[in-house]
Amino acid sequence: MKDLFERIIKDKGPLGKWAKQAEGYYVFPKLEGPISNRMHFNGKKVITWSINDYLGLANHPEVLKVDGEAAAEHGMAYPMGARMMSGHTKFHEQLEQECADFVDKEAAYLVNFGYQGMVSAIDALVSKNDVIVYDMDTHACIIDGVRLHAGKRFVYKHNDVESLEKNLQRATKMATENNGGILVISEGVFGMRGEQGRLKEIAALKRKYNFRLLVDDAHGFGTLGEGGRGTGFEQGVQDDIDVYFATFAKSMAGIGAFFAADKDIIQYLQYNMRSQMFAKSLPMPMVKGALKRLDMLRTMPELKEKLWANVNALQSGLREAGFDLGTTQTCITPVFLKGDIPEAMAMVNDLRENYGVFCSIVVYPVIPKGLIILRLIPTATHTLEDVKETIEAFSGIRSKLEGGVYKRIAAAMVQ
Numbered sequence: 001m002k003d004l005f006e007r008i009i010k011d012k013g014p015l016g017k018w019a020k021q022a023e024g025y026y027v028f029p030k031l032e033g034p035i036s037n038r039m040h041f042n043g044k045k046v047i048t049w050s051i052n053d054y055l056g057l058a059n060h061p062e063v064l065k066v067d068g069e070a071a072a073e074h075g076m077a078y079p080m081g082a083r084m085m086s087g088h089t090k091f092h093e094q095l096e097q098e099c100a101d102f103v104d105k106e107a108a109y110l111v112n113f114g115y116q117g118m119v120s121a122i123d124a125l126v127s128k129n130d131v132i133v134y135d136m137d138t139h140a141c142i143i144d145g146v147r148l149h150a151g152k153r154f155v156y157k158h159n160d161v162e163s164l165e166k167n168l169q170r171a172t173k174m175a176t177e178n179n180g181g182i183l184v185i186s187e188g189v190f191g192m193r194g195e196q197g198r199l200k201e202i203a204a205l206k207r208k209y210n211f212r213l214l215v216d217d218a219h220g221f222g223t224l225g226e227g228g229r230g231t232g233f234e235q236g237v238q239d240d241i242d243v244y245f246a247t248f249a250k251s252m253a254g255i256g257a258f259f260a261a262d263k264d265i266i267q268y269l270q271y272n273m274r275s276q277m278f279a280k281s282l283p284m285p286m287v288k289g290a291l292k293r294l295d296m297l298r299t300m301p302e303l304k305e306k307l308w309a310n311v312n313a314l315q316s317g318l319r320e321a322g323f324d325l326g327t328t329q330t331c332i333t334p335v336f337l338k339g340d341i342p343e344a345m346a347m348v349n350d351l352r353e354n355y356g357v358f359c360s361i362v363v364y365p366v367i368p369k370g371l372i373i374l375r376l377i378p379t380a381t382h383t384l385e386d387v388k389e390t391i392e393a394f395s396g397i398r399s400k401l402e403g404g405v406y407k408r409i410a411a412a413m414v415q
């Protein structure tokens with residue numbers, strides 16, 4: 001028999017094995033200074049393209065004021081305990097009603113973290129007789145929620161409606177045999193490549209098959225649809241989404257998340273979602289801060305307009321410069337390049353140190369071997385000067401990548 005830690009100490013996992021080369025720089029980097037279009041990294045000012053502060057609310061003076069006042073009045077603890085026991089307030093209720101009204105649902109339920117909330121909501125929504133059908137590219141929180149499911153699950157090819165339909169046929173047979181129901185799960189916006197989930201086509205399948213639809217709209221909330229109401233509004237199918245989810249961690253620049261649905265469903269979640277029943281509720285600065293952010297989202301359409309002006313300038317500029325942005329239909333701007341992991345690391349190092357541009361890098365095993373995605377997140381705080389400098393920087397690093405410069409640097413580093 002082995003000591004449990006023997007394996008853990010030897011094998012740090014697919015990402016952890018790069019820790020020595022990557023930590024503090026490619027992973028766990030420290031971006032410092034006020035959250036904005038330009039922040040400090042490694043002692044230098046860089047254009048920051050890796051923060052989901054889409055509407056630029058993170059450092060908005062009105063937001064800072066409300067956050068600060070709420071912290072001064074309530075501290076960071078109030079209310080203590082789980083919502084069900086002692087952690088409930090009229091402000092939590094108010095925020096839930098305002099979130100529900102905003103996305104045009106009867107009711108909403110706040111959760112402390114989107115990730116845990118999603119895991120727990122999936123767990124609560126299905127019993128062992130039910131069948132889950134989900135997109136293969138969904139976020140880890142959905143995958144982990146599905147893992148808890150004791151019944152059958154089918155995965156369909158990413159955004160492939162034909163594959164979804166085939167799996168719905170299998171699921172219908174299985175659910176009929178077990179006397180259960182079907183839950184289909186998609187994202188509103190797929191965070192890595194920036195495609196919208198094909199909600200319109202998925203919704204159309206509801207006329208043929210009997211299922212309920214859960215949509216994770218983490219990236220769509222605040223950025224898409226009339227008034228930033230999300231991907232369901234963007235595609236005109238909000239009514240077909242049975243359970244709508246959005247996090248406060250992106251456009252709302254906070255912490256927390258919510259589910260919105262019919263009253264009966266929300267009440268069921270309140271009494272059955274273990275991540276909320278057995279965990280302390282959201283502290284008051286988060287709740288009052290979210291009320292303020294939601295109010296700004298509703299009343300300041302110029303934030304979303306500025307965001308999209310930047311998105312359009314960045315995406316059209318990169319495309320004109322010959323970059324491949326894949327199939328993005330949203331703010332998320334992936335730039336696809338070809339190279340191995342050491343080359344990618346040398347390239348990102350050059351981009352950060354010599355061009356002053358900070359963006360996330362995605363490589364194998366998250367995407368296929370040989371591909372590199374440099375992922376840019378435009379926000380309302382960016383300027384056209386940021387866009388111009390970035391496109392010039394990208395053109396510079398592409399020439400070096402294609403000329404083998406980074407391959408040579410990476411090889412020299414290994415020796």
Ligand SMILES: Cc1ncc(COP(=O)(O)O)c(C=O)c1O
Nearest residue numbers: 113114115139191218247249257
């Ligand atoms: C699609 C998606 N769902 C859920 C989450 C988790 O949300 P939170 O950060 O609130 O835990 C994220 C990341 O933040 C996400 O991108």
